[in-house]
Amino acid sequence: MDKIAIIIDGKEVEAKAGQTIMETAIAAGIYIPHLCYQEELAPGGHCRVCTVLVNGRPQSSCTHPAAEGMVIDNDTPELLEERRRIIEMLFVEGNHICPFCEKQGNCELQALAYRFGMIVPTLPYLHRKIEVDATHPDVFIDRNRCVLCGRCIRASRDVDGKNVFGFEGRGPQKSIALNTKGALSDTQLDAADKAASICPTGSIVVKRVGYAIPYGKRKFDKEPIGSEIEKAK
Amino acid sequence: MAKDQSSTIKEIITEFGNDRHRLMDIALKVQSQLGYISEDNMEAIAQTLGIPLVEVRDMVSFYSFLPREKEGKNVIHLCNAVVEKMHGMDLVAKAFEKNLDIPFGSTTEDKKITLKYTPCMGMSDQPPSALINCIPVTKICPEDVPGIIEDIIKGSKYSCEKRASSIPAAQVETNLMKEGEVIFSPMERGAAVRSAAIRTPDEVIDEITSSGLRGRGGAGFPTGMKWGFCRKAKGDDHYIICNADEGEPGTFKDRVILTEAPDLLFEGMTVAGYALGAKEGLLYLRGEYAYLLGYLEQILESRRHLGLLGKNIVAKEGFDFDIRIQLGAGAYICGEESSLIESLEGKRGAPRHRPPFPVTDGYMHQPTSVNNVETLCCAARVLEKGADWFKQLGTKDSTGTKALSVSGDCKHPGVYEIELGIAINDLLEMVGTDHPQAVQIGGPSGNCVAPKDFGRKICFEDIATGGSVIVFGKKRNLLEIVKEFTEFFNDESCGWCTPCRAGTTIILKMLDKILEGRGSMQDLEMLKKVGNTIKTMSRCGLGQSAANPILTTLQNFRNLYEDLCKTDEYIPPFDYEKAISVGVEIAGRDPVEEEE
Ligand SMILES: Cc1cc2nc3c(=O)[nH]c(=O)nc-3n(C[C@H](O)[C@H](O)[C@H](O)COP(=O)(O)O)c2cc1C
Numbered sequence: 001m002d003k004i005a006i007i008i009d010g011k012e013v014e015a016k017a018g019q020t021i022m023e024t025a026i027a028a029g030i031y032i033p034h035l036c037y038q039e040e041l042a043p044g045g046h047c048r049v050c051t052v053l054v055n056g057r058p059q060s061s062c063t064h065p066a067a068e069g070m071v072i073d074n075d076t077p078e079l080l081e082e083r084r085r086i087i088e089m090l091f092v093e094g095n096h097i098c099p100f101c102e103k104q105g106n107c108e109l110q111a112l113a114y115r116f117g118m119i120v121p122t123l124p125y126l127h128r129k130i131e132v133d134a135t136h137p138d139v140f141i142d143r144n145r146c147v148l149c150g151r152c153i154r155a156s157r158d159v160d161g162k163n164v165f166g167f168e169g170r171g172p173q174k175s176i177a178l179n180t181k182g183a184l185s186d187t188q189l190d191a192a193d194k195a196a197s198i199c200p201t202g203s204i205v206v207k208r209v210g211y212a213i214p215y216g217k218r219k220f221d222k223e224p225i226g227s228e229i230e231k232a233k
Numbered sequence: 234m235a236k237d238q239s240s241t242i243k244e245i246i247t248e249f250g251n252d253r254h255r256l257m258d259i260a261l262k263v264q265s266q267l268g269y270i271s272e273d274n275m276e277a278i279a280q281t282l283g284i285p286l287v288e289v290r291d292m293v294s295f296y297s298f299l300p301r302e303k304e305g306k307n308v309i310h311l312c313n314a315v316v317e318k319m320h321g322m323d324l325v326a327k328a329f330e331k332n333l334d335i336p337f338g339s340t341t342e343d344k345k346i347t348l349k350y351t352p353c354m355g356m357s358d359q360p361p362s363a364l365i366n367c368i369p370v371t372k373i374c375p376e377d378v379p380g381i382i383e384d385i386i387k388g389s390k391y392s393c394e395k396r397a398s399s400i401p402a403a404q405v406e407t408n409l410m411k412e413g414e415v416i417f418s419p420m421e422r423g424a425a426v427r428s429a430a431i432r433t434p435d436e437v438i439d440e441i442t443s444s445g446l447r448g449r450g451g452a453g454f455p456t457g458m459k460w461g462f463c464r465k466a467k468g469d470d471h472y473i474i475c476n477a478d479e480g481e482p483g484t485f486k487d488r489v490i491l492t493e494a495p496d497l498l499f500e501g502m503t504v505a506g507y508a509l510g511a512k513e514g515l516l517y518l519r520g521e522y523a524y525l526l527g528y529l530e531q532i533l534e535s536r537r538h539l540g541l542l543g544k545n546i547v548a549k550e551g552f553d554f555d556i557r558i559q560l561g562a563g564a565y566i567c568g569e570e571s572s573l574i575e576s577l578e579g580k581r582g583a584p585r586h587r588p589p590f591p592v593t594d595g596y597m598h599q600p601t602s603v604n605n606v607e608t609l610c611c612a613a614r615v616l617e618k619g620a621d622w623f624k625q626l627g628t629k630d631s632t633g634t635k636a637l638s639v640s641g642d643c644k645h646p647g648v649y650e651i652e653l654g655i656a657i658n659d660l661l662e663m664v665g666t667d668h669p670q671a672v673q674i675g676g677p678s679g680n681c682v683a684p685k686d687f688g689r690k691i692c693f694e695d696i697a698t699g700g701s702v703i704v705f706g707k708k709r710n711l712l713e714i715v716k717e718f719t720e721f722f723n724d725e726s727c728g729w730c731t732p733c734r735a736g737t738t739i740i741l742k743m744l745d746k747i748l749e750g751r752g753s754m755q756d757l758e759m760l761k762k763v764g765n766t767i768k769t770m771s772r773c774g775l776g777q778s779a780a781n782p783i784l785t786t787l788q789n790f791r792n793l794y795e796d797l798c799k800t801d802e803y804i805p806p807f808d809y810e811k812a813i814s815v816g817v818e819i820a821g822r823d824p825v826e827e828e829e
Binding site: 043047048058060086089123124163165167170173179 | 272273276285286287288290291294295564566581586588723724725726727728729730731732734735736737738739742743746759762763766769770771772806
């Protein structure tokens with residue numbers, strides 16, 4: 001069977017064999033909020049923002065294959081609340097500096113917080129002490145703003161063919177590691193690499209381009225995140 | 234780096250066939266021969282295997298028993314699990330610190346001894362316990378400590394000969410308190426395997442299905458169905474994996490099965506091999522049980538001599554099957570079946586996306602059935618004595634017996650093989666308790682049960698458990714225990730997904746605020762909400778149960794929390810006066826308050 005019929009929020013949509021729920025939804029113009037998912041990369045299932053109910057059970061839509069007859073809840077008040085809380089967890093886990101971050105307005109984390117109506121933090125900050133690595137001439141990595149989505153890892157490995165990044169440690173100690181005994185400048189990372197520009201936040205940033213577009217005129221200043229998907233149909 | 238180090242690493246890697254999938258064995262051996270896995274060692278491993286350094290770093294940094302910093306010649310891992318603390322572990326820790334004049338987490342100046350903590354190591358029936366150079370030593374009193382240190386420094390193995398035991402490391406007691414009919418009754422070597430070999434594999438699976446056997450690892454999935462899926466799945470090879478990672482705090486029944494009934498387990502694996510069409514079985518043994526490795530290898534060897542492993546088993550043409558034991562390296566999450574498979578393949582123990590499930594896409598992407606130690610023992614017994622015999626034990630939906638590990642405030646801690654369906658009250662009577670305030674069933678990931686529910690039954694249709702039962706007496710501070718359990722999950726989270734990684738850190742902070750008496754009723758509501766987010770949004774079973782200590786006590790012991798929360802009003806997460814004190818000092822004046 002080539003065509004698969006599934007129901008998302010009461011609407012019947014068609015999936016192709018092998019498609020995930022996320023891919024099916026995007027093709028149908030339905031926005032399932034997501035952060036670690038990036039259409040050019042293999043899914044990671046890290047952030048859990050794209051969690052939907054599949055026949056009543058929570059599953060990450062970026063990794064879960066669509067199957068005939070699935071009934072999916074996506075846009076519900078309960079899921080909105082859970083997703084907002086996950087975004088907030090990421091805010092308090094790291095040290096985010098939105099007001100003066102060069103990524104602001106282009107940051108997917110910030111944009112999700114706005115879309116979900118996150119106004120004030122309701123969770124305690126973890127205040128972790130994290131070092132910045134600005135050794136590379138063209139790119140820096142500031143793990144304070146990292147959400148451990150693993151996009152840089154997948155992009156470097158699967159698109160750039162370089163394996164510059166990887167994970168290290170577990171639990172709260174988990175962080176992005178480098179493929180070197182030294183610092184970012186000792187890796188093969190190039191500013192033109194996919195891995196250098198795929199970070200959803202201001203954690204991996206190409207130097208000297210940060211403020212080329214002024215605040216107020218950036219991507220998510222114009223319309224909320226997800227609009228491009230919703231408008232496509 | 235020293236030439237001899239890199240040649241040692243090359244030799245080790247050659248020994249494991251230059252196979253990247255054997256990275257766990259390679260890393261363990263590098264660690265045991267060179268003392269630690271330095272940056273240089275990781276680089277040498279990566280270069281020899283031809284994989285990126287970051288991949289080796291990713292794997293090595295995941296496991297507690299693969300240190301990247303140089304440690305002392307001797308390493309003492311003192312177990313700091315809840316039950317150990319209930320039995321004087323703190324005093325033992327102090328004795329070590331005082332005698333060596335260093336705190337835990339550090340190494341003596343002469344580099345002779347390192348002190349570290351480790352979570353539950355499967356000895357809750359004989360606390361306090363420690364792994365001393367990988368050998369468990371149990372029932373340590375503070376007075377033992379000088380002697381232990383002296384022995385270690387002399388280079389002799391610390392031993393406590395007073396204790397008689399049938400098991401390999403004389404220091405560990407068996408504590409098998411109740412022998413049931415399925416696991417701990419006499420067996421004849423080869424009986425189950427022969428009984429399987431006269432049937433077709435499908436008939437073997439039918440027999441298991443008809444016995445009603447369900448997985449003993451916790452989830453209770455019907456074993457016959459799992460085997461059936463696996464057998465039917467297409468693949469070049471099929472695998473049976475025995476999950477002996479037993480990491481749930483308070484569980485040690487697999488340790489006792491491995492020591493008292495290893496033959497029954499290997500029968501079960503061989504039966505499974507036959508049923509699935511697997512040529513190879515793997516036993517994943519938690520690193521803490523490394524002391525059992527030699528003993529288990531011996532039993533495998535004798536089974537090979539008896540024609541119960543190897544080629545043409547029980548003289549049946551084409552019945553080829555053998556078993557390899559893989560050691561783990563200190564990571565609770567590796568008990569989750571897909572993490573276990575990742576770990577077996579030489580990677581960090583992060584769970585996989587599911588689907589696909591291991592039965593279609595498991596070890597080496599081949600159809601794989603992962604089963605608990607006890608499940609495989611039951612399967613062997615079903616083949617030996619028949620499904621009908623098995624079914625008459627237990628209840629309708631929970632057939633057979635269950636080995637329970639009982640510890641905490643009870644007179645007779647140890648393993649009890651009881652029929653499924655036993656009431657908690659009856660169990661408590663058997664183990665000797667004095668009106669406990671709570672019983673933790675299923676370990677921290679299970680349920681903290683209050684006395685009003687002691688009439689409930691232990692079985693799949695009521696309260697299911699992988700085997701951990703911890704009794705908390707009247708005097709225990711239950712909320713401190715809840716905190717320790719939550720810390721355990723936080724430490725053991727693999728970190729893959731947000732709710733488990735960040736969420737468990739956050740609820741700990743919230744819990745602290747309440748325990749310090751700065752919480753309000755609003756905090757209780759929020760704690761429940763965040764707990765539910767972790768439960769519903771996490772990727773695997775660890776995260777999905779990481780909030781259970783908090784959620785089940787919020788439900789069953791809410792008064793304990795309410796006693797600490799004096800108000801309904803909002804209380805800020807920080808102490809305002811303290812937060813501005815430095816500023817006040819610099820300014821040399823009090824802050825200006827806005828007028829009402
Ligand atoms: C965090 C976590 C830890 C687990 N630890 C164990 C374990 O130590 N032993 C075990 O048999 N199953 C454990 N499981 C369950 C396994 O994933 C799996 O369900 C089980 O091994 C299947 O065997 P069974 O069907 O025979 O029970 C664990 C699951 C999770 C989520």
